[in-house]
Amino acid sequence: MLAFKEAYKEILNAAEKALSGINEEQIEHMTEFLINSYENRILVIGAGRSGLIGKSFAMRLMHLGFHVYVLGETITPSIGKGDLIIAISGSGSTQLSITASMIAKNVGASIIAITSYPNSELGRIADHVVQLKGRTKLAKETDYFLRQITGLHEPLAPLATIFEVSSLILCDSVIVELMVRMGKTEEDLRNEHATIE
Amino acid sequence: MLAFKEAYKEILNAAEKALSGINEEQIEHMTEFLINSYENRILVIGAGRSGLIGKSFAMRLMHLGFHVYVLGETITPSIGKGDLIIAISGSGSTQLSITASMIAKNVGASIIAITSYPNSELGRIADHVVQLKGRTKLAKETDYFLRQITGLHEPLAPLATIFEVSSLILCDSVIVELMVRMGKTEEDLRNEHATIE
Amino acid sequence: MLAFKEAYKEILNAAEKALSGINEEQIEHMTEFLINSYENRILVIGAGRSGLIGKSFAMRLMHLGFHVYVLGETITPSIGKGDLIIAISGSGSTQLSITASMIAKNVGASIIAITSYPNSELGRIADHVVQLKGRTKLAKETDYFLRQITGLHEPLAPLATIFEVSSLILCDSVIVELMVRMGKTEEDLRNEHATIE
Amino acid sequence: MLAFKEAYKEILNAAEKALSGINEEQIEHMTEFLINSYENRILVIGAGRSGLIGKSFAMRLMHLGFHVYVLGETITPSIGKGDLIIAISGSGSTQLSITASMIAKNVGASIIAITSYPNSELGRIADHVVQLKGRTKLAKETDYFLRQITGLHEPLAPLATIFEVSSLILCDSVIVELMVRMGKTEEDLRNEHATIE
Numbered sequence: 031m032l033a034f035k036e037a038y039k040e041i042l043n044a045a046e047k048a049l050s051g052i053n054e055e056q057i058e059h060m061t062e063f064l065i066n067s068y069e070n071r072i073l074v075i076g077a078g079r080s081g082l083i084g085k086s087f088a089m090r091l092m093h094l095g096f097h098v099y100v101l102g103e104t105i106t107p108s109i110g111k112g113d114l115i116i117a118i119s120g121s122g123s124t125q126l127s128i129t130a131s132m133i134a135k136n137v138g139a140s141i142i143a144i145t146s147y148p149n150s151e152l153g154r155i156a157d158h159v160v161q162l163k164g165r166t167k168l169a170k171e172t173d174y175f176l177r178q179i180t181g182l183h184e185p186l187a188p189l190a191t192i193f194e195v196s197s198l199i200l201c202d203s204v205i206v207e208l209m210v211r212m213g214k215t216e217e218d219l220r221n222e223h224a225t226i227e
Numbered sequence: 228m229l230a231f232k233e234a235y236k237e238i239l240n241a242a243e244k245a246l247s248g249i250n251e252e253q254i255e256h257m258t259e260f261l262i263n264s265y266e267n268r269i270l271v272i273g274a275g276r277s278g279l280i281g282k283s284f285a286m287r288l289m290h291l292g293f294h295v296y297v298l299g300e301t302i303t304p305s306i307g308k309g310d311l312i313i314a315i316s317g318s319g320s321t322q323l324s325i326t327a328s329m330i331a332k333n334v335g336a337s338i339i340a341i342t343s344y345p346n347s348e349l350g351r352i353a354d355h356v357v358q359l360k361g362r363t364k365l366a367k368e369t370d371y372f373l374r375q376i377t378g379l380h381e382p383l384a385p386l387a388t389i390f391e392v393s394s395l396i397l398c399d400s401v402i403v404e405l406m407v408r409m410g411k412t413e414e415d416l417r418n419e420h421a422t423i424e
Numbered sequence: 425m426l427a428f429k430e431a432y433k434e435i436l437n438a439a440e441k442a443l444s445g446i447n448e449e450q451i452e453h454m455t456e457f458l459i460n461s462y463e464n465r466i467l468v469i470g471a472g473r474s475g476l477i478g479k480s481f482a483m484r485l486m487h488l489g490f491h492v493y494v495l496g497e498t499i500t501p502s503i504g505k506g507d508l509i510i511a512i513s514g515s516g517s518t519q520l521s522i523t524a525s526m527i528a529k530n531v532g533a534s535i536i537a538i539t540s541y542p543n544s545e546l547g548r549i550a551d552h553v554v555q556l557k558g559r560t561k562l563a564k565e566t567d568y569f570l571r572q573i574t575g576l577h578e579p580l581a582p583l584a585t586i587f588e589v590s591s592l593i594l595c596d597s598v599i600v601e602l603m604v605r606m607g608k609t610e611e612d613l614r615n616e617h618a619t620i621e
Numbered sequence: 622m623l624a625f626k627e628a629y630k631e632i633l634n635a636a637e638k639a640l641s642g643i644n645e646e647q648i649e650h651m652t653e654f655l656i657n658s659y660e661n662r663i664l665v666i667g668a669g670r671s672g673l674i675g676k677s678f679a680m681r682l683m684h685l686g687f688h689v690y691v692l693g694e695t696i697t698p699s700i701g702k703g704d705l706i707i708a709i710s711g712s713g714s715t716q717l718s719i720t721a722s723m724i725a726k727n728v729g730a731s732i733i734a735i736t737s738y739p740n741s742e743l744g745r746i747a748d749h750v751v752q753l754k755g756r757t758k759l760a761k762e763t764d765y766f767l768r769q770i771t772g773l774h775e776p777l778a779p780l781a782t783i784f785e786v787s788s789l790i791l792c793d794s795v796i797v798e799l800m801v802r803m804g805k806t807e808e809d810l811r812n813e814h815a816t817i818e
Binding site for chain 4: 430443472473487597610
Binding site for chain 1: 486494499531620
C-alpha cells in the first residue's frame with residue numbers, strides 16, 4: 031500500500047507548491063473578469079481531464095448565478111462581444127482549445143487561460159493568463175528522491191495529474207473569492223444545485 | 228485576496244485529513260477488485276461533480292488498458308456477471324446512482340462505492356465501500372475558527388467540495404498503486420492517451 | 425446494396441405511419457405546455473438514443489430562446505414548481521428516466537412524456553403523453569413480407585430505430601409549430617446557434 | 622396545427638429526396654471501410670446536432686461489436702495508422718471537426734466524411750466522401766410554394782434539419798447493410814445494448 035500513500039502525499043505537496051506559486055494579481059484579474067461578465071455569457075473550454083475540471087468550475091459558477099456554458103455540450107449558445115471564455119490547458123498547446131479560442135477571439139469575446147505556459151499558443155491568444163505550474167524540474171527531482179526511497183520507478187503523479195488537481199482547487203478557491211465579493215452564501219449555491227441526481 | 232488563499236489552504240488541509248483517515252485495507256480491496264476486473268467491463272457511475280471525478284478516474288483506467296465506461300455516455304455497453312461498478316457519491320443517497328447500482332446488482336455485477344457514509348443506501352447496496360470523509364463536525368468547527376480569523380461568514384469549501392477534491396486525489400493515487408502492481412509506466416499511459424484534443 | 429436501400433425506404437415508410445398516427449390534440453397540448461413554460465425552466469430527459477433525440481430537441485428549443493437543460497450535462501440547475509420535464513422513452517419503462525421523472529414530479533414540475541406506451545410507468549407519471557407508435561405488430565408483419573421479398577432475415581429497423589427517427593422528426597416539427605406561434609424566424613434561430621463548432 | 626403536419630411531411634419528403642440522391646457506390650465504399658476497420662478503432666466526430674447523429678451511429682456500431690469512440694467523451698483513446706474517422710458535417714466547414722480530422726490524418730488514420738459538400742475543406746481532407754444533399758435551391762423553391770399554400774413565412778425545416786434527419790436515416794440504413802454483410806442479428810445488437818438506462 032506504500033504507493034497509494036506516497037502518491038497522495040506527493041500530489042498534496044505538489045498541489046500546495048503549485049497553488050502557493052500563483053501570482054495573486056492574476057487571480058485578482060480573473061475574479062474581476064468574471065464579476066464583470068455576470069450579465070454576459072461565459073463559455074468554459076478544455077479537453078480531456080482539463081475539460082472535466084472546467085466542467086466542475088462551470089457547475090459552481092452556475093450555482094452562483096452566472097450564465098455559463100461548456101463547449102461541446104447541448105446547451106451552448108452563440109457568443110460574441112463582451113462574453114468571456116475560460117480555457118484550461120496545462121500545456122497551452124491543446125489544438126481543439128486553441129481553435130475554439132481563436133474563433134471566440136474573432137467574434138470579440140475575451141479569453142482567460144489557465145495554463146502552466148504563458149508563452150504557449152493558448153497563452154498568447156488569451157487576454158489574461160493565470161499561470162499554474164504543473165510538473166516542473168524541481169518536482170522531477172523530488173520524484174527522483176521519492177523513487178529512491180520508495181523503490182518506485184514511475185512518477186507518483188503521472189502525466190498532467192498535478193496541474194489537474196491544482197486547477198480544481200484553484201477554481202474552487204476562486205468560487206469562494208467570488209462568494210465573498212458577491213455576498214453569496216452556501217444556501218444560495220444550494221438553491222441552484224441540480225434537483226435530479 | 229484573503230479568501231482565495233484561505234480557501235485553497237483550507238481545501239488542502241481538509242483533503243489531507245480526509246485522505247489520511249482512509250482505511251488502507253479498503254484501498255487494498257478496491258485495488259484487487261480492479262485488477263481482478265482487468266478482463267471484464269468496468270462502469271463508472273456518479274452525478275454532478277462526483278460524476279466528473281468518476282470520469283477523470285475512468286480516463287486514467289483507460290490509459291492503463293482497462294475496459295472502462297461511463298454511465299450516460301455514448302459508448303456504454305451491456306454489463307453482467309463479473310463486471311464491476313464504481314459509484315461515487317459523497318452522501319451515498321444520490322437517487323440516479325442508487326437506481327443504476329440496483330440494476331447492476333440485479334444482473335450480477337459487483338459494486339464499489341466511494342462515499343462518506345457506509346451506512347447510506349448506496350453504501351448498503353455496495354459489495355465494497357471505500358469511506359472518504361467529507362465535511363464533518365470537526366471541519367465545521369475549523370470553519371468556524373477560520374471565519375472568526377478571516378471575517379468570512381461562509382465556508383471556504385462550500386457544498387461537497389472537500390469530498391470531491393479528496394476523491395480526485397484518492398482515485399489518482401489508486402492509479403499509481405495500480406501502475407506499480409501492474410508494472411505499467413507513464414509511457415504506457417501516454418500511448419493510450421487521446422490523440423485528438 | 426439492397427439492404428441499405430430497403431432499409432431507408434422501410435424507415436421512411438414506418439416514420440410516415442408513426443407520424444400520421446399521432447393525435448393532433450396531443451401535439452396541441454405539448455405546444456401549449458412549451459409556450460407556457462417560456463419563462464420557466466425546461467429539462468429534457470432520456471437514455472441512450474432517445475436521450476440523443478432529446479438533446480437535438482433541446483438544442484433547437486435553446487435556439488428559440490427557451491431556458492432548456494439536459495439531465496446529466498454540466499449546466500443543469502435546480503427545477504421546481506412551474507418547470508417542465510420532457511421525457512422521451514419508446515418503451516416508457518427506462519428506469520433512470522422514471523426515477524428522474526418521479527423526483528421532478530415530487531418538486532412540482534410538470535411532465536410531458538413522448539412514448540409508444542401511454543400506460544407504461546413513465547406514461548402514468550406524466551401530466552401529458554404524446555403517443556408515438558414504434559414497431560408494432562403490423563410493422564412486424566410488414567417486416568415479414570419485406571424479408572420474404574428481400575431475403576433478409578433481420579428487421580430493416582432494428583431495436584427502437586423507428587421510434588427514434590420518428591421522434592426526431594416529431595420534435596423538429598414541433599419546433600416549426602413553435603416558430604409559427606411565437607413569430608420566430610430562421611434568422612432568430614441562427615442568432616442563438618453556437619458560434620464555436 | 623397546420624404547421625406541425627406540413628413540417629413533418631416536408632421533412633419526410635426532403636429526406637426521401639436526399640436519401641434517393643445518394644450514390645450507392647459511396648455507401649458501398651463506406652461499408653467496406655467500416656468492415657475493414659472491425660479490428661481497429663473507429664472515432665466519430667461531429668459538432669452540434671450532427672455530433673448527436675454521430676453518437677447515435679456510434680451506439681449502433683458498438684452494438685455490432687465495433688471498437689468505436691466519440692470525440693470529446695471520456696473514453697476516447699489514442700488513434701493511429703489503420704484507424705478510421707467518421708466525420709459528419711452538413712457544410713463540411715465546421716472548424717473543430719476540420720481541426721480534429723487534420724490531426725487524425727497526420728497520425729495515419731483514414732477519414733470518411735458525410736457532408737453535403739464534397740469540395741468543402743472537410744470533404745477535401747477526407748479519404749472518402751458520402752455526399753448527402755441537405756437544403757438545396759430546389760428545396761428552397763419547394764419551401765416557397767409550401768409557404769404560399771400554408772401562409773408560413775419560414776422554412777418548414779430550419780437550418781440543417783434536413784441534413785440531420787437524413788443522415789440519421791442514412792447511418793441507420795448502413796447499420797442494416799452491415800448486419801446483413803456481417804451476419805449479425807437483432808439479438809446480437811440487444812446483447813450489447815446498455816443494461817442500465
